């Protein structure tokens with residue numbers, strides 16, 4: 001992994017690509033006379049997912065069913081954690097869930113229900129990943145440590161030649177790792193990679209520890225008391241593997257596939273090679289955009305190009321604005337990277353991992 005001890009800058013825009021994209025997308029919303037934020041269907045989906053999570057959780061603990069029913073229920077619980085993350089927490093923290101600030105806050109705080117910390121997420125995702133996508137040493141999403149090589153500038157090790165086989169295992173551990181390790185690592189070092197954390201006030205410190213205590217009680221202590229140690233362990237691991245893998249693969253399919261770029265910062269000027277919008281288009285890929293089911297489940301994260309260009313627009317509008325983005329890309333001779341199905345995107349991710357593992 002290369003070390004970047006400075007915060008990169010984007011060069012000034014000469015071709016006004018970002019301005020052109022914004023102008024045309026704004027025109028679409030003006031013509032339609034609609035808000036850029038979430039619609040009633042999104043609020044319904046969010047309520048369904050959160051209610052579903054609470055119902056399955058309570059059912060498992062109070063009327064614990066036999067194992068062959070309990071395990072599929074834990075799989076559903078894991079899927080719902082990922083679903084709440086994609087559809088509620090992610091949109092809320094970007095401020096695109098609703099036109100009302102309090103509703104966005106509430107949606108962003110849904111991260112806390114499933115045990116993650118909204119403060120850390122906001123820094124890691126909104127401020128770092130969304131600005132410096134695929135920049136080695138800065139973007140935390142491609143920093144998996146020595147176990148995986150996720151960018152051409154990272155050091156290749158012998159074991160990496162097998163990473164396209166063992167990545168499944170590591171991705172499955174994301175939830176456990178996030179809740180029990182990386183949150184604390186960020187908290188105690190007060191950094192996310194090269195980035196210092198925003199100063200935490202007393203409320204942020206209380207929230208951090210409050211969420212950790214809540215998680216320990218709701219996800220560990222209470223289930224052990226009610227269902228016993230071994231059933232809890234099996235259930236907790238099942239839920240964690242499903243949520244960890246789903247969260248990891250969806251976010252990775254958007255940036256680490258064949259065709260996406262890994263821009264390198266110019267060390268003397270601290271500048272990235274492309275302006276913001278071109279940077280986002282070159283480092284991001286869409287997948288399965290024709291599938292309404294995939295779009296519904298992953299909260300529009302399959303329209304990741306549109307999301308990176310317009311994070312404050314709710315994902316419910318991405319299918320409509322994708323044609324505008326596609327046309328602008330064509331005019332500016334930028335490749336609009338897209339995989340038609342989830343399967344093809346996974347193949348492209350596996351091929352990327354294989355290339356990173358075998359060749360310098």
Ligand SMILES: [Zn+2]
Pocket residue numbers: 090094125130307311
């Ligand atoms: Zn985002």
